[in-house]
Amino acid sequence: xxxxxxAGIGFTKVGEPWERNIKDLFAEAxxxxxxxxxxxxVDQLYVANMMGAHLQGQLGMGAIMAxxxxxxxxxxxxxxxxxxxxxxxxxxxVKAVASGLNDxxxxxxxEKMSDLLPEAxxxxxxxxxxxEYTSYTGVTKTGLSAIxxxxxxxxxxxxxxxxxxxxxxxxxxxxxxxxxxxxxxLSIERVMTSPMEADPIRMMECAAVADGAAxxxxxxxxxxATGIEVAASTVATxxxxxxxxxxxxxxxxxxxxxxxxxxxxxxxxxDVDVLEVTDDTTIDGVLSLEDLGFVEKGKxxxxxxxxxxxxxxxxxxxxxxxxxxxxxxxxxxxxxQIVETVIQLRGxxxxxxxxxxxxGMAQSMASVGxxxxxxxxxxx
Amino acid sequence: xxxxxxAGIGFTKVGEPWERNIKDLFAEAxxxxxxxxxxxxVDQLYVANMMGAHLQGQLGMGAIMAxxxxxxxxxxxxxxxxxxxxxxxxxxxVKAVASGLNDxxxxxxxEKMSDLLPEAxxxxxxxxxxxEYTSYTGVTKTGLSAIxxxxxxxxxxxxxxxxxxxxxxxxxxxxxxxxxxxxxxLSIERVMTSPMEADPIRMMECAAVADGAAxxxxxxxxxxATGIEVAASTVATxxxxxxxxxxxxxxxxxxxxxxxxxxxxxxxxxDVDVLEVTDDTTIDGVLSLEDLGFVEKGKxxxxxxxxxxxxxxxxxxxxxxxxxxxxxxxxxxxxxQIVETVIQLRGxxxxxxxxxxxxGMAQSMASVGxxxxxxxxxxx
Numbered sequence: 001x002x003x004x005x006x007a008g009i010g011f012t013k014v015g016e017p018w019e020r021n022i023k024d025l026f027a028e029a030x031x032x033x034x035x036x037x038x039x040x041x042v043d044q045l046y047v048a049n050m051m052g053a054h055l056q057g058q059l060g061m062g063a064i065m066a067x068x069x070x071x072x073x074x075x076x077x078x079x080x081x082x083x084x085x086x087x088x089x090x091x092x093x094v095k096a097v098a099s100g101l102n103d104x105x106x107x108x109x110x111e112k113m114s115d116l117l118p119e120a121x122x123x124x125x126x127x128x129x130x131x132e133y134t135s136y137t138g139v140t141k142t143g144l145s146a147i148x149x150x151x152x153x154x155x156x157x158x159x160x161x162x163x164x165x166x167x168x169x170x171x172x173x174x175x176x177x178x179x180x181x182x183x184x185x186l187s188i189e190r191v192m193t194s195p196m197e198a199d200p201i202r203m204m205e206c207a208a209v210a211d212g213a214a215x216x217x218x219x220x221x222x223x224x225a226t227g228i229e230v231a232a233s234t235v236a237t238x239x240x241x242x243x244x245x246x247x248x249x250x251x252x253x254x255x256x257x258x259x260x261x262x263x264x265x266x267x268x269x270x271d272v273d274v275l276e277v278t279d280d281t282t283i284d285g286v287l288s289l290e291d292l293g294f295v296e297k298g299k300x301x302x303x304x305x306x307x308x309x310x311x312x313x314x315x316x317x318x319x320x321x322x323x324x325x326x327x328x329x330x331x332x333x334x335x336x337q338i339v340e341t342v343i344q345l346r347g348x349x350x351x352x353x354x355x356x357x358x359x360g361m362a363q364s365m366a367s368v369g370x371x372x373x374x375x376x377x378x379x380x
Numbered sequence: 381x382x383x384x385x386x387a388g389i390g391f392t393k394v395g396e397p398w399e400r401n402i403k404d405l406f407a408e409a410x411x412x413x414x415x416x417x418x419x420x421x422v423d424q425l426y427v428a429n430m431m432g433a434h435l436q437g438q439l440g441m442g443a444i445m446a447x448x449x450x451x452x453x454x455x456x457x458x459x460x461x462x463x464x465x466x467x468x469x470x471x472x473x474v475k476a477v478a479s480g481l482n483d484x485x486x487x488x489x490x491e492k493m494s495d496l497l498p499e500a501x502x503x504x505x506x507x508x509x510x511x512e513y514t515s516y517t518g519v520t521k522t523g524l525s526a527i528x529x530x531x532x533x534x535x536x537x538x539x540x541x542x543x544x545x546x547x548x549x550x551x552x553x554x555x556x557x558x559x560x561x562x563x564x565x566l567s568i569e570r571v572m573t574s575p576m577e578a579d580p581i582r583m584m585e586c587a588a589v590a591d592g593a594a595x596x597x598x599x600x601x602x603x604x605a606t607g608i609e610v611a612a613s614t615v616a617t618x619x620x621x622x623x624x625x626x627x628x629x630x631x632x633x634x635x636x637x638x639x640x641x642x643x644x645x646x647x648x649x650x651d652v653d654v655l656e657v658t659d660d661t662t663i664d665g666v667l668s669l670e671d672l673g674f675v676e677k678g679k680x681x682x683x684x685x686x687x688x689x690x691x692x693x694x695x696x697x698x699x700x701x702x703x704x705x706x707x708x709x710x711x712x713x714x715x716x717q718i719v720e721t722v723i724q725l726r727g728x729x730x731x732x733x734x735x736x737x738x739x740g741m742a743q744s745m746a747s748v749g750x751x752x753x754x755x756x757x758x759x760x
Contacts, residue, residue, distance in 0.1 A: 001480040021512060053433030053507065057515065060462040060508025063617035063633075063750040067624075073636055075615040076751070077468045080458045082440040088457045092472060099479035100381040127433065128440025132401060135437065235455040237443035244447075253443075256453055370443040371456070 002220050004097045005227030006377065007104075008037025009339040011214035014181040014327030016114035020211070022049075022056060023068040026110040029213035029332075030069045033106065037217045037224075043102040045069075045076040048089035048109035049331040052078075054124035055116050065108065075102075082128030082366030083280065085109060086214070086334025087235070087373025093218045094233040103223070108215035109332035121209055125330070128367045130240050142206055144368045145281040146198040147242060152249055152283060153200070156298035160200055164191040165305040166282035167205050167324050173311065174321025176351055181210050181327030205282040205324075212329035214336040221380075228345045231265035231359070232376040234258075240370040253372035254291035254363065261361070262293075265376040269293040272376075273357040274344040275315055276337035278365040279322045288363055289317070292374075316354045319344060334364030338375055345379040382600050384477045385607030386757065387484075388417025389719040391594035394561040394707030396494035400591070402429075402436060403448040406490040409593035409712075410449045413486065417597045417604075423482040425449075425456040428469035428489035429711040432458075434504035435496050445488065455482075462508030462746030463660065465489060466594070466714025467615070467753025473598045474613040483603070488595030489712035501589055505710070508747045510620050522586055524748045525661040526578035527622060532629055532663060533580070536678035540580055544571040545685040546662035547585050547704050553691065554701025556731055561590050561707030585662040585704075592709035594716040601760075608725045611645035611739070612756040614638075620750040633752035634671035634743065641741070642673075645756040649673040652756075653737040654724040655695050656717035658745040659702045668743055669697070672754075696734045699724060714744030718755055725759040 010032025012025050026047070034040050047065045052058040062076030079089035086109035093107035113121050125141045126134075134144075152158055171186035186204060194204035221229055236256035242248045262268060269292065277292065279285030286300040294315050295303040303309065309317035320326045320340045323333060341360035343349050357379070364373045390412025392405050406427070414420050427445045432438040442456030459469035466489035473487035493501050505521045506514075514524075532538055551566035566584060574584035601609055616636035622628045642648060649672065657672065659665030666680040674695050675683040683689065689697035700706045700720045703713060721740035723729050737759070744753045 050439060051433075053431075053504075054437075054439075057434075057503070057507060057511045059430060059434075059460060059504075060620070060746055060750055062461050062468075063508070063620055063746065064510060066617045067619055072619050073617055073632065075471075076461075076617050077472065077615065078460045080439060080460055081442050081456075088442075091455075092457065092475075095472075095479045095481050096475050098481055099475045101475050101478055123437070124433075124439075127437060128443070130444060131437045235457065237446045237453055237456050239447055239452050240440070240443055252453065366440055366443065370440055 001098045002100060004094050004218055004230040005221040005224040006216050006342055007039055007219045007224045007227050008033040008217040009342050010036055011179060011336060011339050012212050013179045014210050014212040014329055017211055018115045022110050022112045025211060025213040026065050026108055027068045029215040030106055030108045033215040033217045039217060041104045042071050042074055042106045044096050044105045045074055046089040046092050046107045047078045048085035048335060049078055050080060050082055050085050050111060051124040054127060055120060081371045083330045084334055084364045084366040084371040084373050085331040087364030090334060090338055090375055091233045091235050091373055094230050097218050097220055103219055105218045106215060107218060108213060109335040110213040111329035111331040112211045113209040113329065114211050128370055134241055140198060141367055142198040142201055142281060144242060145283050146201045148248060148368060149201055149283040155249060158301040161188060161192060162301035162305040163282045163286055164188055164205055166279055166285040167191050169304055169309055170279055170318045170322040170324040173319050173352060174325030177320045177326065180321045180325055182325045201281050207280050207323040207328035210327035210329045212327060212332050214332045214339045216335060216338055228342050229378045229380045231378040232261035234260040235373045237371050238369055242368060251287050251291045251369035253369050254288055257372040257374040258292045261374040261376050267359055267376060272359050272361045274319055274341060274354050274360040275317045276341055276362040277317060278363060279318060279324050280328060292363060319352050319354060334373055337362035337364060341377050345377055381478045382480060384474050384598055384610040385601040385604040386596050386722055387419055387599045387604045387607050388413040388597040389722050390416055391559060391716060391719050392592050393559045394590050394592040394709060397591055398495045402490050402492050403444065405591060405593040406445050406488055407448045409595040410486055410488045413595040413597045419597060421484045422451050422454055422486045424476050424485045425454055426469040426472050426487045427458045428465035428715060429458055430460060430462055430465050430491060431504040434507060435500060461751045463710045464714055464744045464746040464751040464753050465711040467744030470714060470718055470755055471613045471615050471753055474610050477598050477600055483600055485598045486595060487598060488593060489715040490593040491709035491711040492591045493589040493709065494591050508750055514621055520578060521747055522578040522581055522661060524622060525663050526581045528628060528748060529580055529663040535629060538681040541568060541572060542681035542685040543662045543666055544568060544585055546659055546665040547571050549684055549689055550659055550698045550702040550704040553699050553732060554705035557700045557706065560701045560705055562705045581661050587660050587703040587708035590707035590709045592707060592712050594712045594719045596715060596718055608722050609758045609760045611758040612641035614640040615753045617751050618749050622748060631667050631671040631749035633749050634668055637752040637754040638672045641754040641756050647739055647756060652739050652741045654699055654721060654734050654740040655697045656721055656742040657697060658743060659698060659704050660708060672743060699732050699734060714753055717742035717744060721757050725757055
């Protein structure tokens with residue numbers, strides 16, 4: 001099996017550009033990744049996208065994006081694993097290069113959620129839950145997270161404020177980040193007085209509707225002089241329904257994907273210098289931190305509130321704002337996380353740089369954890 | 381790069397089982413493939429599905445189907461490339477095993493198109509065309525094929541009857557096939573007097589709405605005693621819009637994928653013993669035969685009318701009825717083709733057996749050729 005490296009990265013600013021379509025966004029990110037790599041050859045394209053069928057009526061994005069980036073004819077496919085589509089597509093890219101069947105693989109993610117009816121977006125966001133058993137009840141993705149939030153508070157005695165701190169930390173890191181959707185600071189008071197989204201989760205604890213695209217160009221490590229190595233890339237799944245899980249507060253997909261990745265990369269949580277986790281809502285971020293092994297189960301909220309995930313803390317997390325502040329264009333989010341990890345490992349994060357970052361980890365999750373992808377990257 | 385073989389196959393009868401859902405169909409095919417292989421270990425699951433978001437509102441089928449086959453937790457992803465989803469997912473499966481990152485990979489496709497409004501299905505079927513440039517005009521997939529049909533007749537002087545013969549040949553091969561949707565013979569008179577679907581394409585020249593699932597279990601060739609070897613698996617794309625192509629009657633994606641596959645497998649068209657091609661409409665089948673290299677451009681319709689693709693002809697094609705008669709549950713179709721090719725290479729096709737079949741080819745195509753997948757399988 002060949003070693004795989006990241007030759008180039010590209011991304012758009014996350015926002016609500018009503019005047020741009022999915023091709024336009026995707027091409028900006030993909031062409032930027034090729035330019036960054038100073039390499040224009042692409043053997044295989046993976047397009048990560050979650051909600052194109054729901055929101056744009058668009059299927060077949062593999063072929064469409066191949067054409068959009070000026071590469072009509074190349075092998076291409078769309079990868080969909082809900083909100084984890086970007087991370088899972090990255091995993092496909094790694095396999096394609098590792099197999100030796102492809103040398104240069106472009107993995108890009110795109111989502112366009114603005115300029116549509118909010119109801120349509122809400123419906124699409126709960127699309128990874130089983131339509132016949134869960135979604136038909138009318139529950140939303142945030143509603144499912146709210147169940148976990150309540151259970152977490154009851155089981156571990158965490159206060160709403162402690163959980164709410166996850167959003168504050170994310171916003172702290174987005175200040176000055178040019179590609180972030182919301183690059184402003186957010187106080188815990190502002191979080192805790194924002195309207196209820198799905199009781200007890202408040203609006204300012206939730207990632208917003210966002211458009212964006214991010215991409216990486218992968219290649220064989222031996223052909224890339226200054227790349228960042230893929231030390232591990234894993235994917236795991238779990239029972240979709242919370243009611244089917246042994247303990248809803250343990251995200252088994254996260255644990256399984258993380259353990260596989262630690263083993264493959266031969267690292268432990270303490271070796272990870274920079275981390276990107278899924279904070280679609282605050283509680284998602286807290287549970288992720290725990291099941292990735294950075295803090296004991298039940299102690300994640302306090303851990304965040306006390307500052308251990310801040311830039312100066314023991315595990316700098318969501319270093320450009322995470323889903324909450326950088327933004328969450330869902331199908332692209334897993335690739336934003338990977339791109340941002342690369343920026344850190346390259347030492348190019350400016351004011352956001354974590355000094356001496358050598359090992360980075362990105363965790364992407366569909367809904368409340370039905371699929372989880374993990375990438376561990378290493379500066380070599 | 382490791383050699384990849386097919387350890388087991390499974391499939392459902394194609395039809396309109398209103399009482400069954402996508403999980404049920406998928407599980408039947410997937411469990412049958414595992415049973416056929418006498419192997420229950422699965423490291424990675426790929427789910428091919430085109431229209432689940434449009435028709436069932438369902439995303440995240442990787443995790444859902446992992447659970448449905450009794451393997452919650454395994455790595456899983458959905459692959460979507462329109463009507464070529466099954467063939468493209470097969471390509472991902474081959475890469476996963478070839479990479480050495482996975483040993484046992486289950487690739488299954490499923491589609492459920494019945495028990496829904498026909499308009500919804502028609503809309504979904506044209507989903508791989510660009511929504512902003514093509515689909516919004518109201519054109520259907522069959523309408524696009526009708527443009528090619530007219531152009532073909534004008535350019536090469538083929539008669540509607542000659543093109544219509546493709547449907548007759550497909551139905552001939554479905555007689556007695558237990559898993560076929562329509563296992564009856566169809567006369568050319570019946571084809572040519574059926575109602576217009578999209579002038580000049582008649583209803584009996586079109587594959588119908590269908591439900592079904594098909595699956596293969598892939599593994600490393602050295603670990604499979606009696607498997608069928610994957611000699612080549614390729615994917616190529618083309619400009620989505622017919623108007624952007626140099627010559628609409630040449631399916632560049634088909635040519636490119638086929639040439640890549642011939643080269644990788646070290647075979648030529650004359651070495652292929654059994655063939656499965658995309659006859660979503662008759663003209664799609666004719667053009668596919670030509671661009672795969674089995675007959676000169678412009679002579680495909682006559683070639684079929686004269687019987688050269690029949691069981692006793694020079695290139696036995698669509699040996700269980702093809703999309704027209706076996707049926708076209710779109711996301712699963714590429715895998716039905718591969719499964720049927722395996723049955724032939726195993727010599728287990730009963731009355732449909734092509735004696736001494738050693739090399740088989742399956743071609744799957746999205747819409748009018750925006751994506752094409754090719755698999756060449758070999759008995760070893």
